[in-house]
Amino acid sequence: MIVVFIGPSGCGKGTQAEFLKNKKGYTHISTGDLLRSEQQAGTEIGCKVKEDIANGKLISDDIVLALVKKKLELLPKNGILFDGFPRTLKQAKALDLMLLDIKKEIGCVVDFSVTEDELYNRIKGRFMCIKCSRLYNDPNYMPKVKGVCDKCQSTEFKTRPDDTAEVLSKRLAWFKELVTPIREYYKQKNLLKTLDASQSILQVREEMVSFLRI
Ligand code: AP5
Ligand code: MG
Numbered sequence: 001m002i003v004v005f006i007g008p009s010g011c012g013k014g015t016q017a018e019f020l021k022n023k024k025g026y027t028h029i030s031t032g033d034l035l036r037s038e039q040q041a042g043t044e045i046g047c048k049v050k051e052d053i054a055n056g057k058l059i060s061d062d063i064v065l066a067l068v069k070k071k072l073e074l075l076p077k078n079g080i081l082f083d084g085f086p087r088t089l090k091q092a093k094a095l096d097l098m099l100l101d102i103k104k105e106i107g108c109v110v111d112f113s114v115t116e117d118e119l120y121n122r123i124k125g126r127f128m129c130i131k132c133s134r135l136y137n138d139p140n141y142m143p144k145v146k147g148v149c150d151k152c153q154s155t156e157f158k159t160r161p162d163d164t165a166e167v168l169s170k171r172l173a174w175f176k177e178l179v180t181p182i183r184e185y186y187k188q189k190n191l192l193k194t195l196d197a198s199q200s201i202l203q204v205r206e207e208m209v210s211f212l213r214i
Pocket of ligand 1: 007009010032033035052053085088091135201202
């Protein structure tokens with residue numbers, strides 16, 4: 001199935017994506033991760049977007065669509081999960097065309113719903129493994145053994161430079177401005193499912209699994 005996650009920064013898209021990727025074999029396409037990889041590799045695109053990401057600005061549709069297109073050219077065989085994409089109506093329409101080209105279509109759009117206060121809390125505590133990117137939260141979802149990644153046993157962790165209250169408020173403003181037409185677009189297609197993402201990680205996962213019937 002092709003699944004789309006939409007939801008504000010810090011709502012838990014990446015956390016639930018880990019489950020679909022690791023346990024259900026989905027190909028995880030996160031445009032945020034793709035852009036950060038470009039940055040890390042020091043490519044032309046990476047240099048171009050660095051400042052905008054750090055300041056919580058949206059990246060141009062053209063850049064984002066080119067990165068997604070490149071990923072889809074690898075023709076993932078199993079399910080595909082789009083995380084944080086599409087974020088504009090232009091991206092949503094372009095995604096439909098790209099999927100049409102490979103004879104696929106979206107099966108479900110999961111809309112993560114969480115209060116704004118909770119988003120600030122989650123972003124404040126987010127950190128991740130430097131090696132495998134496994135996500136954690138201080139104090140709510142810490143590694144089982146202090147200082148050691150549950151997944152790859154690395155002992156090094158990092159935070160994201162855009163995870164400050166000031167930048168988060170900008171990211172949330174962008175989201176609020178652009179999400180309504182996207183919700184409407186998928187509602188019309190009868191694909192939209194609203195998920196109560198304020199519950200625990202496990203409860204959110206259970207609700208998501210029941211939506212996706214997997
Ligand atoms: P991106 O990386 O996509 O960031 P985002 O959408 O702001 O979302 P986040 O990754 O911050 O949050 P998340 O929902 O994944 O939450 P997570 O699971 O980590 O994009 C970054 C930037 O790239 C954008 O600002 C923009 O500049 C650019 N960009 C990306 N896509 C673009 C596009 N399509 N077009 C244009 N520009 C684009 O969880 C957060 C924390 O909460 C963690 O600590 C986690 O442990 C914890 N947590 C998770 N679930 C729960 C729970 N149920 N209860 C308690 N804690 C929880
Ligand atoms: Mg994420």
